[in-house]
Amino acid sequence: MSLRSFVTIVASPRPHVGRTLLARMLVDYHLNGERKVAAFDLNARDAALAAFQPKHAIYSDIGEIKGQMALFDALVADDGVYRVVDLGPDAFEKFFLVAQDIRFTDEARSRGVAPVILYPITPDTASVDAYAALARLFPQATLVPVHNEMLGPAQHRDKFPPHGKGAALLHVPLLAPGLRRVIEQRPFSFIETSGSAAADVPLDAHIEIQRWLRKLYLEFRELELRVLMADLQGSIQR
Amino acid sequence: MAKPTVILVGADKGGVGKTTVARTLLDYFVAHQVPTRAFDTEAPRGTLKRFHPDLTEIVDVTQVADQMKIFDTLANSNATVTVIDVRAGLLSPTLKSLTEIGFLDSAKKGQINFAVFHILGPSIASLNEIAETAETVGDANYFLVKNFINNTSFFEWDPATYSSYFNRIKGAQDITVAKLNEMACEQVEVAGTPFVSFVANKGPNGEAANYSFVLRGYVRHWLGNVWSEFDRVKLMDLVGSDTGTQSAAAS
Numbered sequence A: 001m002s003l004r005s006f007v008t009i010v011a012s013p014r015p016h017v018g019r020t021l022l023a024r025m026l027v028d029y030h031l032n033g034e035r036k037v038a039a040f041d042l043n044a045r046d047a048a049l050a051a052f053q054p055k056h057a058i059y060s061d062i063g064e065i066k067g068q069m070a071l072f073d074a075l076v077a078d079d080g081v082y083r084v085v086d087l088g089p090d091a092f093e094k095f096f097l098v099a100q101d102i103r104f105t106d107e108a109r110s111r112g113v114a115p116v117i118l119y120p121i122t123p124d125t126a127s128v129d130a131y132a133a134l135a136r137l138f139p140q141a142t143l144v145p146v147h148n149e150m151l152g153p154a155q156h157r158d159k160f161p162p163h164g165k166g167a168a169l170l171h172v173p174l175l176a177p178g179l180r181r182v183i184e185q186r187p188f189s190f191i192e193t194s195g196s197a198a199a200d201v202p203l204d205a206h207i208e209i210q211r212w213l214r215k216l217y218l219e220f221r222e223l224e225l226r227v228l229m230a231d232l233q234g235s236i237q238r
Numbered sequence B: 001m002a003k004p005t006v007i008l009v010g011a012d013k014g015g016v017g018k019t020t021v022a023r024t025l026l027d028y029f030v031a032h033q034v035p036t037r038a039f040d041t042e043a044p045r046g047t048l049k050r051f052h053p054d055l056t057e058i059v060d061v062t063q064v065a066d067q068m069k070i071f072d073t074l075a076n077s078n079a080t081v082t083v084i085d086v087r088a089g090l091l092s093p094t095l096k097s098l099t100e101i102g103f104l105d106s107a108k109k110g111q112i113n114f115a116v117f118h119i120l121g122p123s124i125a126s127l128n129e130i131a132e133t134a135e136t137v138g139d140a141n142y143f144l145v146k147n148f149i150n151n152t153s154f155f156e157w158d159p160a161t162y163s164s165y166f167n168r169i170k171g172a173q174d175i176t177v178a179k180l181n182e183m184a185c186e187q188v189e190v191a192g193t194p195f196v197s198f199v200a201n202k203g204p205n206g207e208a209a210n211y212s213f214v215l216r217g218y219v220r221h222w223l224g225n226v227w228s229e230f231d232r233v234k235l236m237d238l239v240g241s242d243t244g245t246q247s248a249a250a251s
Helices: A019-032 A048-052 A065-075 A092-101 A104-110 A125-137 A177-183 A203-237 B018-031 B064-071 B091-100 B103-108 B124-137 B159-166 B182-191 B195-199 B213-232 B235-239
Strands: A005-011 A037-041 A057-059 A082-087 A113-120 A142-148 A170-172 B005-010 B036-040 B056-058 B081-085 B113-120 B141-147 B173-177
Touching: A005 A019, A005 A092, A019 A037, A019 A048, A019 A082, A019 A113, A019 A170, A019 A203, A037 A048, A037 A065, A048 A057, A065 A082, A065 A092, A065 A104, A065 B182, A065 B213, A082 A092, A092 A104, A092 A125, A092 B213, A104 A113, A104 B213, A113 A125, A113 A203, A125 A142, A142 A203, A170 A203, A177 A203, B005 B018, B005 B091, B018 B036, B018 B081, B018 B113, B018 B141, B018 B173, B018 B195, B018 B213, B091 B103, B091 B113, B091 B124, B103 B113, B113 B124, B113 B235, B124 B141, B173 B213, B182 B195, B182 B213, B195 B213, B213 B235
Parallel strands: A005 A082, A005 A113, A037 A057, A037 A082, A113 A142, A142 A170, B005 B081, B005 B113, B036 B056, B036 B081, B113 B141, B141 B173
Antiparallel strands: none
């Protein structure tokens, strides 16, 4: 079945790795492409994504089965909507436990939804082990290691080999600390600036942020194209 | 042709998940392409028949005419396996009746494969039934089924109590049926389909349905675990079927 949309899970068992920033940028990337997008914030501690993107992101609690149904039934919906999940340490284990039990990635693919996991890499053992487990348990997903340049050089990227169709290392470019403070005001959308703190950003900062955004959008676009090409090649070979 | 196999699924207490286990057995044999039939003794309305209408007939196992319907047709039925879902409280009396009509003798002589799935409840009273049932089971394949319909532990935390019941009968084997989420359970009940159909997102007549993907996933995972238990006790070897296929396990 040809892929019609993506569900991207931005996941890390560690806090403060740039996960929510990545999820936010993804939401804006889809909006920039005039796509329908829905985002799910699974972080009970601060639900930051829902605060930054209140029009498109909601907080989801998967502690009970009703919450799991509300989330996962939506994630595999074949309706052309692009979905983003911000998954931090609070719900990391539970999410992937449920996903494994219900064969989430298999179902997504069968419905034309490409399951992609973006995983900000850090050198600690817990992160390395969790990444290896995801690669083993979800062969149908595209597992993408993300190097967030704001965390420093990625000297440990050999421990995070890309897995799955179209996977390759993805870079989040460096953004100057001053500009980072600008984009950390809530709510903030780069695309829907009305009602967002982005409306008040000075012009020079705006230009620098746009340059940074274009680099990141290029990374997202190349990832999408690789996944779609790999899927197409797979279809032709069958 | 394979020797006929009769599987009695019973409990001396109600509400322990007896019909649920009978349903998993029917799905298991159908998935293994073993010709199967079932008798639902919850006359007149039945409970098992609602989920497997094509395989199941409602009978009153206390009536001679219905006993003849079940046991006189074993040899010439197209079904290799006959599953009998015995009404709660009638397991021991049914076994006694089978003794009286010579059925257990036939099993002893190897003319029929016979198995008892004794569904246990999480109480000492239920465990006490094991000894009573074991007296009449004789040489049948005796399976003690721990159906975790709630968070019971079946006294596993107390090895002495556990051993006194579960190790009492020589040759008896444990089968564990893990707990299925209540909402998933209820949805299958409402759907009125076999577990396998629910997982496949099909309605009672095979039509496309719209069940929750999450609940289907949980049922698939649970059913796979139950079937793994059936594989572990070599249920297909007991049936003596030569289909030779591995468990389809809700794939």
